[in-house]
Amino acid sequence: MERIGILFYSRTGTGRATAQRLASISSWPAYEVRDAVPRAGLSGDWRCVADTLLRRCPDIRYEGPPLDSFDHVVIIAPVWLRSLAAPMRTFLTMQGRLIKAYSVICVMSGYGGFRAVDDVATIVGTRPRSILLLKQYDVLAEECDASLCRFREQTRAAGSAQRDDPVLPAVD
């Protein structure tokens, strides 16, 4: 049986809600990447902007298993300034090369998701097997179940695919 794990970063809860919903419909375990220094309030907002513009890799905390213990990982992260959220960039810089196969879900207000997925692919060094872009409004309104179910099926189908197989089309 394929070992699939969900790895997520979330500052304000959208990515976390997505990870929890996907975990509940798939039974895949979910592990959180956290900020070493919390990003609450206006100063937290500014740090998000500065980390993104300066391409910094801020300190993080992660207590889950190493990524090479999974056959396939699902990366869930927000879009910041049309880029991958900086804490997930740190995490993937540390562990991305251990990934055997992966898929990506980006949560966002509405734009820049594919550029954030490009960031993930650049750091990991291979392309994702499937991609899902979710708008925060839809996640908070709990209107993503159909998309998440399709993503789950695509991820299961892609789990054993070889790295040089064609990438599956984005869900939605």
Ligand SMILES: Cc1cc2nc3c(=O)[nH]c(=O)nc-3n(C[C@H](O)[C@H](O)[C@H](O)COP(=O)(O)O)c2cc1C
């Ligand atoms: C600094 C910053 C930059 C952002 N830039 C974008 C953006 O370029 N495009 C977008 O659609 N949403 C952007 N957002 C909104 C977040 O992607 C969105 O609120 C997301 O759902 C947050 O996920 P979280 O609740 O898991 O932290 C930005 C948010 C922050 C804090």
